[in-house]
Amino acid sequence: MMTEDSTNLRETRLDKLPQRSCAVVRRIETESEEFLRLKSLGLCIGRQIEVVKSGDPLIIKIFGSRIGLSASLAARVWLEVCAPDHCNLS
C-alpha cells in the first residue's frame, strides 16, 4: 500500500488516461446516482480497469465487460496507473 503522499502523486483522472493504459481505482469524488450504476458495474475502489478507447465518451474494460461512459463522469474517478505488464487484460 502507498503512503498518502505518493498516492496523490501517482493518481490520474480517468478521462486523462491514455488509450490501452491500465490502472487501479483509488478515489471516486462523487456519490451521484450514475455512480451507483458504475459501482455495480464494477467501477469501484480497488478495481483494476483498462482504458480501451479514450475520448468522450470513452470505453473502459472491467473484468470481461466493456463499458462506455461520458468523460464528465470519468473526470470524477482518480486512479493509480499500473506498471507496464502489470495487468494482463488484453
Next chain:
Amino acid sequence: MSDGHSNNSSSPVAEIFSGRKRLGKISIAPLPKQAYRAFTLALVGNPNAGKTTLFNALTGLRAKTANFPGTTVEQKIGRASIGQWEITLVDLPGLYGMESSSPDEKLAADALRGRLAGQPAPDAALVIVDATNLERNLFLASEVLELKRPVIIALNMMDMAERENIRIDVTKLREELGCVVVPIAARTGKGIDELRQEIERLAGCAVVESAQYSNAHCVTACATCPYQKRYEWTESVSAKVMNAAAARRPQRTEKLDRFLTHPVAGVGAFLAVMLAFFFLIFWVAKIPMQLIDHLFATIGTWVASQVMQPDLQSLLVNGVIGGVGGILVFLPQICILFFALSLLEDTGYLARAAFVMDKIMRKLGLPGKAFVPLLSAHACAIPAVMSARVIENPRDRLATILVAPLMACSARIPIYAMITALLFPQSPFKAALVFTGAYAMGIFFALGMAWVFQRTILPGGSKPLVIELPPYRLPGLRTAFLHTFDRAKIFVKQAGTIILLISLLLWTLSHYPKSAPPAVAVAMTTQAAQLEKSGDSKLATELRAAAGHLTAQSALQNSFAGKIGHVIEPTIKPLGFDWQIGIGIISSFAAREVIVSTLAVVYGVGEDAAEQNRKSLYDTLRHATRSDGAPVFTTATCMSLLVYYILAAQCLATSVVVRRETNSFKWPLFQIFYMTGLAYVASFIIYHLF
C-alpha cells in the same frame, strides 16, 4: 418433461441435487401431489445476460406485458406448466445490483424484496448468470442470495463460454454459493429441461429452506466500500471455479468496435444502419400496408352491400371499418420496426449506436438512443412513441416522446402533396423543394423543442452516458418474433378500444344532426329520373353523382363538424383559413390525411375524387372562392396550412399512445397544447409574410 423426481441419476442436475442433500444445505420435505399450486418465480439478472431468451424458452406465447402499478416500467408475466405445477414466471427488468437509482432497477429490486404494494414477494428467485462474465454477474447473484429466499442459478451462455475456452466447475460453484446451479444455453435450449426439473422440485417442497449462503468476508468489512469487498469476493469465487488463464477472450468484438465506435467511421456506419432501418419501415412496409388497406376496403364494400339502412351502413363502413382500418394500416410498420429493433438490440449494435450518437444528441438534451424513435417517427408517431422504451432514463424518454410527433409522419404526405400541387402545379422542382422543406422543418422544430425543454420544463439535460457494450452476438429470431408479437398486441388492443371510440365520435360529429338534401339536389335527381326514362342514361348518371356530391356537401356543412367549423372560424381566420378548412382540421383528429377527403366533400367534388381523381379536386380547390369572391387557396393560405400541418398535434391515436407510455393525461394534453400553439404562431407569421 419428467413428471416428478428425476430418476436419471447420471444427469448433472441430479448429481447437483444429490450433492446438495449430502452437503445438508437444503432440507426438503416432499409435498403430497396436488394439482396446480400457484408458485411465483422471479427471473432476475444483469441486462444482456439472456434473461428474455430464457423467459421465452420457459413460457413461450403464454406471457403478457404489464406495467408495474402506477409506473411505465414493464414486467412480463408468463405461465409455465412444469410437471403438475402451474408456475408464474415474472420477468423483472434487468439490473446490475440491488442498490440502484434508476426506476427500472429499483422496481426490480423492490419486487424481489416484496416491497411493492399489491405484489407479494416471489416464492423463489431464478437468477440468470452470464457464464462468460462470471465476476460481474456474481455480484448481483450474491446480493439476491443474501435475501435468504430459495434461489436457483441458471448459468447461461455455457455454449459461448465453451467457445471462449472458459471452463466452469459447476459443482464447486454450487458449493461456494450454497444453492442450485444449472448450466444452460438459453438460445439453443440446452439445459432447459434440467432447469425445469429443478423448478419443479423447488415448487414441490412444502418448506423450502433458503439458500445457505453466507459471505462472512463481506458482512464484516462491508461498511467502508461494500462494492469493493463484494467484488473481491466474486473475484475469489471466480478464480476458484473457473480456469480463467486459458480463456480466449474473443477478438471479434474488439475489432468491430474499433470501427463501430469510431467518432467518424462509427457515425457513418450508424447512418448506414439507420438508412436501412428507415427503408424497412418506410418502403418495405408499404406492401403489407396496401394489402391491409385493400382488405378493409373490401370488407367495407361487402358490409355496404349487406346493410341497406343508410345510417347504419355509414356507421359500419365509415365509422367502424374505416376508423379501425385507418389505424391498423400502421401495423406492418410497427411490426417491422420492433422486429428490426429487437435484432439490433440483440446483436449488441444498439448500445454502440447510443455510444456514437450520444455526444451529438446530448447537446440537444436528448440521449443517443433517442435517434431510433425520432427516425421511426418519420413513418408514424405511434411506433416511435412506443419504441422510446429503448431509452432507460425517464426524463430522456419523456423529452423524446414529446418531440417525436413533430417529425413528418407518412400521414402528412397526402397533405404536403395536395398543397405543393396547389402551389406549384407547373413546377415539380419547386414542389419537391417545398416538400423537402416541410420535412426539414419538422426535424428542425423537433430538435429545437428538445433543446427548449431541456432549458425549461425538463431541466438537467440528458443523464451522462453509462452503457454496457455487450459482446456482439447473433440475434435470436424467436426473441424478436415474440417481442414483435407483444408490441403488436398492445397496439391492436388500443386500436380496437379507445381509438375505435374516437373514430366513432368523429363519425358522429360529421353525420349528425341530419339535414334534408338541398332543393337543387332534389331537382337534379328528379331530372335524372326523367332523363333515364328518355334513354339518356349517361347524362342521368352524371346528374345523380352531382346531386350526391351536393347532398354530401350540405350534410357535412349542417353537421356538428360543420357547426364547429363555423364556431372556430374567427379563431383560424388570422391564419387564412375559412370554416371549410376548419371542418377539415377537425376531421384530421382521426388521422391527418382525412383532411384531403373532407375538403373533397366540403367543396362538393365527392369523397371519391380524393382517391381517384386528384386533379379534379385540385382544380376545384384552386377555383374555390370565399363569400366575397376572393380565392380561398392563395399562396399565403397554402403556406400557412402547410406549416400548420407540419407542426400541429392532430392525431388523437398518437395522444392515446402517449397517455399509455407516460402513464398520465398531463403529458399528452401538454403535447397537444404546445404543438398546436407552435403551429398557430408559425402559421400566423407565415400567412402575414406572404
